[in-house]
Amino acid sequence: MGAQRYIGVDERRVRLALRQRLAGPARAGTPEEVAGALVALHGTDPATVYLAVGARLADPARTVEETGRALYEDRSLVRMHGMRHTVFVFPTALTAVVHASTGLVVAARERAALLKHMAGAGAPDAVWLKEVEESTLAALARRGQATAAELAQDEPRLREQFVYAPGKSYEGMHTVSTRLLKVLGVEGKVVRGRPLGSWTSSQFRWAVAPEHAELDTAGAQAELLRRWLTACGPATEADLKWWTGWRVTEVRRALAAIGAEPVSLDEGTGYVAEGDTSPVPAPEPWAALLPGLDPTAMGWQQRDWYLAPELRPLLFDGSGNVGPTVWWDGRVIGGWAQRPDGEITWRILAGEGIGREALAAIESEAERLSGWVGTTRITPRFRTPLEKELTAG
Numbered sequence: 001m002g003a004q005r006y007i008g009v010d011e012r013r014v015r016l017a018l019r020q021r022l023a024g025p026a027r028a029g030t031p032e033e034v035a036g037a038l039v040a041l042h043g044t045d046p047a048t049v050y051l052a053v054g055a056r057l058a059d060p061a062r063t064v065e066e067t068g069r070a071l072y073e074d075r076s077l078v079r080m081h082g083m084r085h086t087v088f089v090f091p092t093a094l095t096a097v098v099h100a101s102t103g104l105v106v107a108a109r110e111r112a113a114l115l116k117h118m119a120g121a122g123a124p125d126a127v128w129l130k131e132v133e134e135s136t137l138a139a140l141a142r143r144g145q146a147t148a149a150e151l152a153q154d155e156p157r158l159r160e161q162f163v164y165a166p167g168k169s170y171e172g173m174h175t176v177s178t179r180l181l182k183v184l185g186v187e188g189k190v191v192r193g194r195p196l197g198s199w200t201s202s203q204f205r206w207a208v209a210p211e212h213a214e215l216d217t218a219g220a221q222a223e224l225l226r227r228w229l230t231a232c233g234p235a236t237e238a239d240l241k242w243w244t245g246w247r248v249t250e251v252r253r254a255l256a257a258i259g260a261e262p263v264s265l266d267e268g269t270g271y272v273a274e275g276d277t278s279p280v281p282a283p284e285p286w287a288a289l290l291p292g293l294d295p296t297a298m299g300w301q302q303r304d305w306y307l308a309p310e311l312r313p314l315l316f317d318g319s320g321n322v323g324p325t326v327w328w329d330g331r332v333i334g335g336w337a338q339r340p341d342g343e344i345t346w347r348i349l350a351g352e353g354i355g356r357e358a359l360a361a362i363e364s365e366a367e368r369l370s371g372w373v374g375t376t377r378i379t380p381r382f383r384t385p386l387e388k389e390l391t392a393g
Helices: 009-019 031-038 046-054 060-073 092-120 126-143 148-154 176-186 217-232 237-244 248-257 309-315 356-373 385-392
Strands: 077-081 087-091 161-164 172-175 190-195 204-208 261-265 268-272 287-290 325-328 331-338 344-348
Touching (some): 009 217, 031 060, 031 077, 031 087, 046 060, 060 077, 060 190, 077 092, 087 092, 092 126, 092 176, 126 148, 126 176, 148 176, 148 204, 217 248, 309 331, 309 385, 325 344, 344 356, 344 385
Antiparallel strands (some): 077 190, 261 268, 287 325, 325 331, 331 344
16 A cells, blocks of 8 residues: 655635635525535524524525525424534535434433433433423424423423432432433434524424424445545544544544545644545635634634634633634634624734735625624624623723
8 A cells, every 4th residue: 555645734724715615716596505615504692503604605694584484494404413412504404314323312312311310300200201292393393483481371281390319519400301401402303493482592483393204324424534534534533423423433444444545744644535635726815704603613623733822811711612613725814802892803812914905805794794794793602812802902
């Protein structure tokens, strides 16, 4: 066998620019195209989905309208639990793959934990919970979409409460509806529907999940990994294990199943999708303002090739969630925020190689963002030191 092809930092940044739909010529036409290219958009913070889409659309003017259409009218995108028990937005056609590849194990763990906590509190048993579940799903099917409170009107047992961790310092009162709907979400039976407020609202209605085929776990894992490597390769085994939340044996099995090709990276051995080892032509230099939890900023566990370690204390919160970031030509160079008066403000943290061209491009992106966000005020769910400082003015 010949030596592995070396893919350096510059080429990795070029691939990121094109495949993450950030460079001008690579920008997308629809939210579905964005989600399909990236595999998954972080959905924990509702505003992230819209901001991530808007940053990648050739014409962002209809970001809110078109993303809402895809999520709540056409249902071509769906918000559901996925990798690492995190809420993402996926193309609806990918739900079966996500459920089989990552959801089944987490779902079994979540249901077992709920039953254990209920038993510890002297709450009703699994038979009772199953009756409530079936009644709730039937009510949701009748209503189409509903809040937990609305479902409790049809199934009053959802209002039952039980004590979680009695006697512990973290003892708390849990409502059946909150825990059960979470379990049903992980099990792929319900998904988050239209929000109660604007597109930035974190209060959602629930809806019955789209029907999907039951897939073989190993085959689904291979398909998910193939899609992700196509969008994000090259990546190390550590990146793959972190992003998927799988065991290392599952990662290696999926890599072998798709014929992933090893390449040499500065961190060691990485992998690309089969046939994806050829050099990629570089686009013109580009700028982007990406939201907190953006899938590009959070896409890899090992991030030194696009995000210098010394920038992280200002750009991440204490739990490892990235805040809003400013990008120039494939690397993070600063952060941004929206002030209370609506102004988009930003700060450069890495000055090397940042000249007039970069500053003008960043300013243009700030104006572009401000243009479609309009009067909406955005506060990231996970706030970082720099974002707080910029917001305070």
